[in-house]
Amino acid sequence: MKDDELSPDEIRAAKERRKRNIVLALSLVALAVLFYLMSVVQWREHFG
Amino acid sequence: MAIAESFALSRVTTVGDYFALLKPRVMSLVIFTGLAGIVVAPGHVHPLTAFTALLCIAAAAGASGALNMAYDSDIDRLMSRTATRPIPMGHVGRDEAMAFGWTLAALAVAMMWLFVNVLAAALLAFTVFVYIGVYTLWLKRRTPQNIVIGGLAGALPPAIGWASVTGSLSLAPLVLVAIIFMWTPPHFWALSLWRANDYARAGVPMLPVVKGKPYTRRHILIYTLALAPLGVLPAFVGLGGMLYLIVSASMGFWMLLEAIATWRECDTVKEPAARRLFGVSLLYVFVPFAALIAEHLLHLPPLWT
Numbered sequence: 001m002k003d004d005e006l007s008p009d010e011i012r013a014a015k016e017r018r019k020r021n022i023v024l025a026l027s028l029v030a031l032a033v034l035f036y037l038m039s040v041v042q043w044r045e046h047f048g
Numbered sequence: 049m050a051i052a053e054s055f056a057l058s059r060v061t062t063v064g065d066y067f068a069l070l071k072p073r074v075m076s077l078v079i080f081t082g083l084a085g086i087v088v089a090p091g092h093v094h095p096l097t098a099f100t101a102l103l104c105i106a107a108a109a110g111a112s113g114a115l116n117m118a119y120d121s122d123i124d125r126l127m128s129r130t131a132t133r134p135i136p137m138g139h140v141g142r143d144e145a146m147a148f149g150w151t152l153a154a155l156a157v158a159m160m161w162l163f164v165n166v167l168a169a170a171l172l173a174f175t176v177f178v179y180i181g182v183y184t185l186w187l188k189r190r191t192p193q194n195i196v197i198g199g200l201a202g203a204l205p206p207a208i209g210w211a212s213v214t215g216s217l218s219l220a221p222l223v224l225v226a227i228i229f230m231w232t233p234p235h236f237w238a239l240s241l242w243r244a245n246d247y248a249r250a251g252v253p254m255l256p257v258v259k260g261k262p263y264t265r266r267h268i269l270i271y272t273l274a275l276a277p278l279g280v281l282p283a284f285v286g287l288g289g290m291l292y293l294i295v296s297a298s299m300g301f302w303m304l305l306e307a308i309a310t311w312r313e314c315d316t317v318k319e320p321a322a323r324r325l326f327g328v329s330l331l332y333v334f335v336p337f338a339a340l341i342a343e344h345l346l347h348l349p350p351l352w353t
Contacts, residue, residue: 013060
């Protein structure tokens with residue numbers, strides 16, 4: 001279905017869903033980076 | 049008809065809805081007091097470890113907020129203060145909030161355990177248990193002492209912050225815990241004075257609903273009388289310096305004046321003194337804790353060593 005066939009509410013909902021997915025993806029990436037960095041910090045504290 | 053039903057909307061769940069589930073205003077207080085615990089603790093941790101500890105404290109506080117909204121969604125829709133929360137509004141499902149809350153809580157405790165230490169993780173888990181198990185599910189609908197005992201959950205973050213740095217506990221962080229513990233009842237009882245009808249409608253046995261407003265005013269004054277000297281105690285256990293002593297003593301005196309005004313209040317409908325007390329009580333936590341953090345960051349000497 002093309003965008004011009006959607007109602008304004010449906011377009012708004014699709015935008016909101018996309019925004020939600022981006023925030024979730026960024027949160028997971030940030031978490032992964034934090035896990036990596038914390039692993040480095042802990043490794044250095046134990047062996048460095 | 050439930051208040052929420054009159055303006056409930058059905059739409060897709062937004063990022064803002066999830067953020068609202070975290071109770072950001074409560075979370076900011078928890079982050080701030082947790083930060084104070086980290087800053088004033090003796091010793092040193094890597095800044096990233098301190099950041100992770102603070103993130104875990106914030107996440108667990110947010111998770112507790114989401115779980116509280118999920119378990120209390122039936123009464124939230126009956127009170128005007130809470131009827132616009134995401135679950136009563138139909139923006140987030142109760143089960144969804146529950147899953148969000150438990151996942152976030154488990155993640156926060158696990159990360160604290162993995163990357164900080166076991167004591168901080170245990171205290172964090174205990175905080176969630178007190179807020180959800182003891183306060184929300186057990187005491188809130190049963191006794192007017194709900195916020196007195198449940199207040200322990202909100203009081204623990206300085207101890208968690210301290211434990212994140214030292215891996216242990218001592219008298220000093222427990223003094224900070226005691227301050228917030230003693231501060232919680234007058235803070236929430238002030239709110240409940242002008243929200244008494246709301247609580248009565250939802251069947252929540254807050255002190256003004258069960259014992260009446262004069263009894264509540266007396267107890268606000270008694271707790272504030274105990275809080276004022278307790279508030280300056282950090283200056284005498286090696287935590288605070290002259291700046292902290294002056295700031296905490298001034299704030300304690302101000303809060304006491306507002307508690308006396310609330311005790312003598314004649315306008316039992318609008319409750320202007322209780323509203324002022326509520327505002328001052330918010331400052332009472334933020335300002336002296338900010339002084340404490342500033343003293344430690346500026347390396348100002350404590351009053352008592």
